[in-house]
Amino acid sequence: MDDIDSLTDPVCVPRGSNDVDDTDAVNAIENRVGGLLLSEAAQLLFDTALANLAHSKGLTVGLKDDLAQIGDLLPYLDFAINEQCQQFSECSTLDPFVPAGKPVFQVEYQVGAGTVCPAANGANRNAILKSVDLFDVPWTPCR
Numbered sequence: 001m002d003d004i005d006s007l008t009d010p011v012c013v014p015r016g017s018n019d020v021d022d023t024d025a026v027n028a029i030e031n032r033v034g035g036l037l038l039s040e041a042a043q044l045l046f047d048t049a050l051a052n053l054a055h056s057k058g059l060t061v062g063l064k065d066d067l068a069q070i071g072d073l074l075p076y077l078d079f080a081i082n083e084q085c086q087q088f089s090e091c092s093t094l095d096p097f098v099p100a101g102k103p104v105f106q107v108e109y110q111v112g113a114g115t116v117c118p119a120a121n122g123a124n125r126n127a128i129l130k131s132v133d134l135f136d137v138p139w140t141p142c143r
Helices: 002-011 040-056 067-076 091-097 113-122
Strands: 020-023 060-063 079-083 104-108 126-130 139-141
Touching: 040 060, 040 067, 060 067, 067 091, 079 091, 091 104, 104 113, 113 126
Parallel strands: 020 060, 060 079, 079 104, 104 126
Antiparallel strands: 126 139
16 A cells, blocks of 8 residues: 555645545456456455545545445445446446435436436436537536
8 A cells, every 4th residue: 555655645635636536447346457357355445445545635535436336335435426327227326325425426428418317306416418528518417
């Protein structure tokens, strides 16, 4: 952990990261990139260590990916962000965050507002609609 810890001081904190860490693509058990094989236990250990490290640096930390371990990770996380949960029918997986008082941010690219917004608002998720080019604008909030 010392190597990771030494990297976070100069990279995250002084650059003004708005005190937020979005741990993107932390689901190596689902996305076996480069032949890396992790057990569920090793993935959970990595994710919790990453969250604890972020918190030790005064950062809030959110989950993006690794939906299969939300039940175990929820105590370590401050929010969730998900792309296309409506399109891939996985939004309900994020439901435990809301009653825990932790926001869920949802981004949809190819599903219309009439489909996304009523469901997201009803589940108390903070959803926006964006184009797939990923420019900062345009985007349409659901509320």
